[in-house]
Amino acid sequence: MSNLIDDEMRKWIGREDPEVRMEVTRRDIVKYAIATEQQQEKYLRGDEAPPMFLFAADRPLRALDELGPDGLPTDGMGPPLPLKRVMAGGTKQRYYRAIKAGDVLILKRKLTDMFEKQGSSGPLIFLEYLITVTTEDGELVLEETMRRINR
Amino acid sequence: MPKLHELKVGLEIPARTFEATEVSLFLYNAAIWNPHRIHYDEPYTTRVEKHPGVVIDGPLQGDWLTQAVVNWLSDDGTLIEFEYANRKASYLGEKLTTGGIVRDIEAEESIVALELWVKNEAGDITTPGSAKVLFDARAN
Numbered sequence: 001m002s003n004l005i006d007d008e009m010r011k012w013i014g015r016e017d018p019e020v021r022m023e024v025t026r027r028d029i030v031k032y033a034i035a036t037e038q039q040q041e042k043y044l045r046g047d048e049a050p051p052m053f054l055f056a057a058d059r060p061l062r063a064l065d066e067l068g069p070d071g072l073p074t075d076g077m078g079p080p081l082p083l084k085r086v087m088a089g090g091t092k093q094r095y096y097r098a099i100k101a102g103d104v105l106i107l108k109r110k111l112t113d114m115f116e117k118q119g120s121s122g123p124l125i126f127l128e129y130l131i132t133v134t135t136e137d138g139e140l141v142l143e144e145t146m147r148r149i150n151r
Numbered sequence: 152m153p154k155l156h157e158l159k160v161g162l163e164i165p166a167r168t169f170e171a172t173e174v175s176l177f178l179y180n181a182a183i184w185n186p187h188r189i190h191y192d193e194p195y196t197t198r199v200e201k202h203p204g205v206v207i208d209g210p211l212q213g214d215w216l217t218q219a220v221v222n223w224l225s226d227d228g229t230l231i232e233f234e235y236a237n238r239k240a241s242y243l244g245e246k247l248t249t250g251g252i253v254r255d256i257e258a259e260e261s262i263v264a265l266e267l268w269v270k271n272e273a274g275d276i277t278t279p280g281s282a283k284v285l286f287d288a289r290a291n
Contacts, residue, residue, distance in 0.1 A: 088209030
């Protein structure tokens with residue numbers, strides 16, 4: 001196993017990103033429901049959001065000149081890493097309350113872990129984040145542990 | 152729809168096959184505001200990031216797994232916990248099938264654990280997952 005993660009990178013563990021405030025609209029739910037081929041009317045009408053609706057909603061919206069050659073924001077979601085190509089890794093979510101059109105949500109993200117693994121086609125760096133979603137009043141909506149892979 | 156007292160460990164939930172298209176991937180990445188070129192720019196994806204084709208988003212496959220659960224459950228319960236891992240990438244043109252089985256039943260708490268998967272046409276599990284659902288008392 002190579003040592004791709006150094007102490008400078010490790011300092012990022014525990015860092016929290018600025019929170020994102022999100023107004024959930026019926027139209028956005030319907031768009032998501034169509035793109036994901038939902039079959040339940042409550043999603044297709046936009047009454048309620050499907051479970052994975054908030055995927056990536058915790059990420060800040062960047063201007064075009066802040067996007068890199070791969071299309072992703074150049075400031076990334078953590079330290080600069082020696083492996084540059086990003087892939088989704090998976091997620092674990094716990095749901096506390098349905099998300100409805102009209103909800104105003106607060107999304108918080110924290111980098112909680114960073115580790116290496118040997119993949120079938122070379123080394124991989126895993127970044128793990130804790131994402132917490134509440135309403136503006138502080139009611140817990142969702143907790144998620146999300147993984148991203150750099151290869 | 153499923154009744155809690157009729158469930159048995161090993162029972163299969165319905166399978167469903169998805170075939171992503173350029174249009175569906177474009178709309179999905181627009182909906183989640185994901186500008187990563189591996190989901191819409193084939194020359195870039197193959198030449199620069201060295202994938203064999205346009206990549207079907209991992210979280211989209213995660214979404215499809217949640218649908219396997221909520222469509223089976225209908226109004227008889229609630230998805231309370233869900234997890235998946237993207238083990239093997241899938242590419243535009245592949246047909247992917249979601250499915251799962253009942254893994255555990257906690258009758259007193261009305262909680263059922265499911266094992267889930269996305270399989271490719273070769274039958275390999277590309278995205279394993281699991282979920283916990285809470286059945287409504289009236290559906291028991």
